[in-house]
Amino acid sequence: xxxxxxxxxxxxxxxxxxxxxxxxxxxxxxxxxxxxxxxxxxxxxxxxxxxxxxxxxxxxxxxxxxxxxxxxxxxxxxxxxxxxxxxxxxxxxxxxxxxxxxxxxxxxxxxxxxxxxxxxxxxxxxxxxxxxxxxxxxxxxxxxxxxxxxxxxxxxxxxxxxxxxxxxxxxxxxxxxxxxxxxxxxxxxxxxxxxxxxxxxxxxxxxxxxxxxxxxxxxxxxxxxxxxxxxxxxxxxxxxxxxxxxxxxxxxxxxxxxxxxxxxxxxxxxxxxxxxxxxxxxxxxxxxxxxxxxxxxxxxxxxxxxxxxxxxxxx
Amino acid sequence: xxxxxxxxxxxxxxxxxxxxxxxxxxxxxxxxxxxxxxxxxxxxxxxxxxxxxxxxxxxxxxxxxxxxxxxxxxxxxxxxxxxxxxxxxxxxxxxxxxxxxxxxxxxxxxxxxxxxxxxxxxxxxxxxxxxxxxxxxxxxxxxxxxxxxxxxxxxxxxxxxxxxxxxxxxxxxxxxxxxxxxxxxxxxxxxxxxxxxxxxxxxxxxxxxxxxxxxxxxxxxxxxxxxxxxxxxxxxxxxxxxxxxxxxxxxxxxxxxxxxxxxxxxxxxxxxxxxxxxxxxxxxxxxxxxxxxxxxxxxxxxxxxxxxxxxxxxxxxxxxxxxxxxxxxxxxxxxxxxxxxxxxxxxxxxxxxxxxxxxxxxxxxxxxxxxxxxxxxxxxxxxxxxxxxxxxxxxxxxxxxxxxxxxxxxxxxxxxxxxxxxxxxxxxxxxxxxxxxx
Numbered sequence: 126x127x128x129x130x131x132x133x134x135x136x137x138x139x140x141x142x143x144x145x146x147x148x149x150x151x152x153x154x155x156x157x158x159x160x161x162x163x164x165x166x167x168x169x170x171x172x173x174x175x176x177x178x179x180x181x182x183x184x185x186x187x188x189x190x191x192x193x194x195x196x197x198x199x200x201x202x203x204x205x206x207x208x209x210x211x212x213x214x215x216x217x218x219x220x221x222x223x224x225x226x227x228x229x230x231x232x233x234x235x236x237x238x239x240x241x242x243x244x245x246x247x248x249x250x251x252x253x254x255x256x257x258x259x260x261x262x263x264x265x266x267x268x269x270x271x272x273x274x275x276x277x278x279x280x281x282x283x284x285x286x287x288x289x290x291x292x293x294x295x296x297x298x299x300x301x302x303x304x305x306x307x308x309x310x311x312x313x314x315x316x317x318x319x320x321x322x323x324x325x326x327x328x329x330x331x332x333x334x335x336x337x338x339x340x341x342x343x344x345x346x347x348x349x350x351x352x353x354x355x356x357x358x359x360x361x362x363x364x365x366x367x368x369x370x371x372x373x374x375x376x377x378x379x380x381x382x383x384x385x386x387x388x389x390x391x392x393x394x395x396x397x398x399x400x401x402x403x404x405x406x407x408x409x410x411x412x413x414x415x416x417x418x419x420x421x422x423x424x425x426x427x428x429x430x431x432x433x434x435x436x437x438x439x440x
Numbered sequence: 441x442x443x444x445x446x447x448x449x450x451x452x453x454x455x456x457x458x459x460x461x462x463x464x465x466x467x468x469x470x471x472x473x474x475x476x477x478x479x480x481x482x483x484x485x486x487x488x489x490x491x492x493x494x495x496x497x498x499x500x501x502x503x504x505x506x507x508x509x510x511x512x513x514x515x516x517x518x519x520x521x522x523x524x525x526x527x528x529x530x531x532x533x534x535x536x537x538x539x540x541x542x543x544x545x546x547x548x549x550x551x552x553x554x555x556x557x558x559x560x561x562x563x564x565x566x567x568x569x570x571x572x573x574x575x576x577x578x579x580x581x582x583x584x585x586x587x588x589x590x591x592x593x594x595x596x597x598x599x600x601x602x603x604x605x606x607x608x609x610x611x612x613x614x615x616x617x618x619x620x621x622x623x624x625x626x627x628x629x630x631x632x633x634x635x636x637x638x639x640x641x642x643x644x645x646x647x648x649x650x651x652x653x654x655x656x657x658x659x660x661x662x663x664x665x666x667x668x669x670x671x672x673x674x675x676x677x678x679x680x681x682x683x684x685x686x687x688x689x690x691x692x693x694x695x696x697x698x699x700x701x702x703x704x705x706x707x708x709x710x711x712x713x714x715x716x717x718x719x720x721x722x723x724x725x726x727x728x729x730x731x732x733x734x735x736x737x738x739x740x741x742x743x744x745x746x747x748x749x750x751x752x753x754x755x756x757x758x759x760x761x762x763x764x765x766x767x768x769x770x771x772x773x774x775x776x777x778x779x780x781x782x783x784x785x786x787x788x789x790x791x792x793x794x795x796x797x798x799x800x801x802x803x804x805x806x807x808x809x810x811x812x813x814x815x816x817x818x819x820x821x822x823x824x825x826x827x828x829x830x831x832x833x834x835x836x837x838x839x840x841x842x843x844x845x846x847x848x849x850x851x852x853x854x855x856x857x858x859x860x861x862x863x864x865x866x867x868x869x870x871x872x873x874x875x876x877x878x
Contacts, residue, residue, distance in 0.1 A: 406529065407524070408836045
């Protein structure tokens with residue numbers, strides 16, 4: 126009854142009778158190994174992996190130890206990594222990421238779970254229509270929706286302020302006030318990504334066997350108790366997935382902030398990737414930009430591992 | 441299974457190292473082709489530019505093509521907002537740039553020092569005419585070895601554009617305004633009587649801070665390369681902007697298009713802007729003909745100049761250009777020619793950095809758009825009064841810090857002096873430069 130995606134996956138891989146790769150022939154030499162058809166099938170993928178993943182990764186890591194100022198690369202060792210600790214903008218951009226992580230991600234996941242649960246109920250009419258509407262934001266391009274949000278949030282004559290004006294409120298200086306700029310960013314990314322997470326959670330909900338609901342009903346559980354004690358535990362693996370991907374998304378946020386606010390005012394919405402972009406492509410300090418990128422890689426890995434650990438443990 | 445994985449990893453790692461080893465090392469240098477100035481090249485070139493500059497090049501390209509056989513010149517308007525991203529990426533990648541690009545004067549030193557092999561030496565093309573060019577512009581485009589990398593094109597002399605109709609309706613004599621404080625007072629009257637803001641500025645991009653600072657004789661750095669963004673003069677500028685914004689006199693327009701739209705819509709009474717704004721107005725806001733006039737800038741005190749510099753641009757030939765010789769020939773045709781320079785002033789409002797052009801009859805003429813005012817003469821008289829300042833390779837980092845300081849102090853609640861001190865500290869951390877006087 127432990128219908129976790131993770132364990133199920135592991136189970137199939139170790140299924141008895143499945144031929145173990147490499148068990149039929151002995152010999153460890155590369156030439157011998159390349160005769161195996163499997164290696165040839167893997168070759169195109171391996172070449173692509175080297176060219177488009179390994180090479181840029183290795184180059185950026187190498188470059189992070191070089192200062193590329195003044196048109197020349199000089200080896201500076203760990204200097205740029207030490208500079209990260211002295212740079213107030215690194216801290217500020219991480220603060221933005223943390224804010225999104227702590228405020229936006231929980232709101233969005235809660236919304237997505239709620240919506241998915243609702244749209245999975247048999248009594249809701251036009252379910253597929255609602256599901257489609259909720260998912261639509263996820264298929265619009267990042268740039269297009271950011272531009273639309275920017276127009277809507279214009280201080281003079283923007284749609285949002287016009288609506289507020291009808292109720293006698295506002296106008297709010299959405300994009301030029303430090304506090305409201307953060308609200309604007311959080312609102313727009315929530316709009317964009319809630320439907321996406323909802324669809325994943327919906328798939329998880331539909332994988333819950335109906336017998337469980339039946340058993341809960343026989344045991345006398347109410348709607349709310351069923352939700353907390355049957356649905357949520359069953360959704361655990363799906364929730365882990367959405368939370369971890371949303372966390373990575375929060376740390377890598379760029380498009381929305383770049384187009385909506387450009388990171389301002391006064392760096393209030395500066396994200397680490399936006400800062401990286403500014404340092405690299407506007408100030409030509411590519412080595413330092415690479416150091417920021419690798420700091421982000423390490424941070425993301427640490428946070429993801431912690432989340433997996435916490436969320437995996439059984440209550 | 442385990443050794444299998446290791447072998448695979450080894451192949452990947454070896455491949456990655458091999459690739460990295462041969463390609464790492466920054467900007468790829470193009471062929472060191474030495475340019476000449478005989479003007480007999482043929483073929484096709486592509487040029488990147490924007491706004492009125494692109495319009496001017498397109499017009500002159502047609503004339504050049506008909507005068508020179510077998511030449512094709514393709515001018516692409518890449519738009520201002522993403523221009524520098526495209527140029528930077530092309531330079532860093534060593535590929536993807538056209539045969540000639542436009543750059544603004546305050547970006548020159550940043551690009552020259554960061555990409556010393558990125559631009560062709562233009563001395564063989566224009567060196568003979570050096571004495572005919574504005575020395576400030578020539579110096580800004582020259583590298584530390586004295587080679588010209590960016591050819592001077594137009595100047596960015598600043599004046600105060602104002603709506604004569606608004607001042608008349610508000611009952612204010614524009615010539616009575618001496619200082620910025622006088623202008624603020626006038627702005628309050630205009631706002632009360634007409635409901636118009638005093639000036640439109642893009643505060644999210646720093647607004648007129650830089651040009652007002654230069655009016656006081658300061659740049660972001662002094663001639664020793666030390667940071668000078670937190671001087672008392674700078675605090676005075678920041679306080680002025682904050683006061684204006686608090687009184688509701690600034691219309692904040694985000695981005696270039698918003699600034700132009702705001703002018704078209706007639707939001708504000710004045711625009712402190714460089715001479716090239718003439719071209720933008722005449723090109724984009726024809727319907728406002730007869731409603732504008734130009735004068736010198738209000739001052740802060742006896743020490744500040746009645747003008748400043750904002751932008752102005754140049755032309756450069758990337759070393760990755762496919763047909764650099766034709767680019768050089770066309771550059772000489774455009775820049776070192778009295779008639780063509782005067783025509784760019786007349787048609788597109790690009791104020792020549794090529795001095796012989798200033799003596800052409802055109803500069804004595806009245807411009808009907810400005811109600812018959814001799815606007816070019818106004819700017820010609822102001823040009824020698826521009827205070828010179830030092831541009832460094834860290835111009836971009838400094839202007840980024842200043843943009844944020846304007847955001848913090850003018851749009852936010854931070855004290856102007858504190859915002860500037862923070863900015864100075866930030867530039868110091870990012871560039872390793874000293875803060876002047878510390």
